[in-house]
Amino acid sequence: MLEKALYGSKRYYAWVGLLLILSVIGLAAYLKQFNYGLGVTGLSRDVSWGLYISQFTFMVGVAASAVMVAIPYYLHDYKTFGKIVILGEFLAVAAVIVCILFIFVDLGQPTRLLNIILHPTPSSIMFWDMCVLTGYLLLNFIIGWTVLGYEKKGFPAPRWVKILTYIAIPWAVSIHTVTAFLYAGLPGKAYWLTAIMAARFLASAFAAGPALLIILCIILRKWTSFKTSNRAIQSLATIVVYAMIANVFFFLLEVFTAFYSNIPGHIVTLQYLFAGVDGYSNLVPIMWIAAILAFLGIILLLIPQVRRNEKGLILALLSVFVAAWLDKGIGLVLGGFVPNALGHITEYIPTVTELIIIMGVYAIGLLVLTVLFKVVIGVREQGMVGNHSEGF
């Protein structure tokens, strides 16, 4: 089936070429980091995790969000999602690959990565995160590829795939729960030490992920033969808005607990993020933009006329996606390090090299996504027998 990705329009080749070039540039920047060390980044003794880990965290959410298409389709037989469920699965595959790459580029000794497997340590949440992410990658790839392979030959998908789809649903929840546990179980980081972290992660993931999926569907609809129905898009948009409302609600719960309890350690990071502390305020504009976009996105999505208009919908979804990205892909991880364990404040500014590496990782992710989607479109265009949902 992979051969479907080898032939395409000029536009397709140009897009793939661009992504390849960006990947190679990213790789070159990474080699610099590989040779010199993480000193090429903006990381410091006080802010020891930066954009690599925060992007990882955000993309775990995007990966987990495939379940928002899978649950209605596989569990509730909601046939409207029949066509796009595979896009959700392949988006998850690409997102997990991005996650693994971000972990890889964050390591100080990447050549020792396999030590996590050679010396398995169940007390470490990172060990479990590796297990669930690897499992999730395999599950989604096997499900998507098999279903598509059967579809290509005009057969309904085999029964064992159905079992895998049921396993993948709680598994999706697990990847983001375990990722939240990476943060929520650390004794000295008040901003992360919150029982609602996993719920927040899932809510923001189920808003940002499907928002991205809808945007991808609209792009495919515009440029390719893959036409997602308006009904499917509107159903997904409903999921996005409810998840985003839950996400904002959960965040406000954090604000209440911190300020009403009046415990300094719980207040200080929120203060740093939204007002600045002792003149340190790099993240303040970012967090306010996130807050404004979150409300804007929710309001736009709640207005039926806006939601049903393609341009309005895209604006609303971009607002939600960017808001979730700024909150989780920047503020959450960086905020956790302010103040440091001794109460000092160090701010983090990523370097150009670091940003190029991040661009490279995302380019590889987009390349994987492009190839997988191209295969899907190729198989569908072949149009032997349409709907693999008959198998389920």
Place this chain on the structure above:
Amino acid sequence: MNRRDFIKLMASLGIGSALVLEGIDKIEAAADRVTDSKALQAKHWGMVIDVSKFKTAEDFQQVAAACHQYHNVPEIGNPQHEVKWIWQEDFEHTFAELESEYLSDKVQHMQFPVLCNHCENPACVRVCPTKATFKRADGIVAMDYHRCIGCRYCMAACPYGARSFNFFDPRSYIDQINSAVPTRTKGVVEKCTFCMERLDKGQQPVCVEASGGAIMFGDLDNPNSSVRQVLKDNFFIRRKVELGTGPSVYYIIGGGGASA
């Protein structure tokens, strides 16, 4: 030999060599436990720091310098990438939860040596995905620099900010390399070891020797040890005990018992 036999042979060779390697591992582990008869041993190594005995900035500087020189700690001179095992903080930053505007001038201006607390329940050990950092039977939280993958999860987990990361090769920042202890490579985390190499040779930690009596070291499990005697006679505080980490470094303000 056909293909099937070849694969079988390779598989059995693989399993065989894995077993041999496993065996070697065990022999090495056993060899580790053979210690010098002079070695200092304890059930729970702990430290008591009498802060009042550091009268001048130099008193402490020589302790930090002795530690950092002995342990090949690079002098990077830039706070973003610095590596430090023991340094000073004021009361407000060492004991934030005890801060008060009515602190005596003396305490307010005191500088407190801070270092790894060699916790009884170390968060860093719990989170390490490779067991590169581990707690020994004698309570010392140690590091295997060759196993560390540099994920820095331990740095995020440590509530004392005791851990440093090598953002690049540290060796060019070391004045004189001490061959008694390892240097580190880029991309690994490091911190105070309670001088476990010296304990094995029957010597006290470097900071203890250099402090002229301000830092005491001994077995917290032994009621007759020097540290336990000091703790019995003095009011002491530890950093962030409310987190349940069980820090093994105790601070006494000195100069008249319960003055803190």
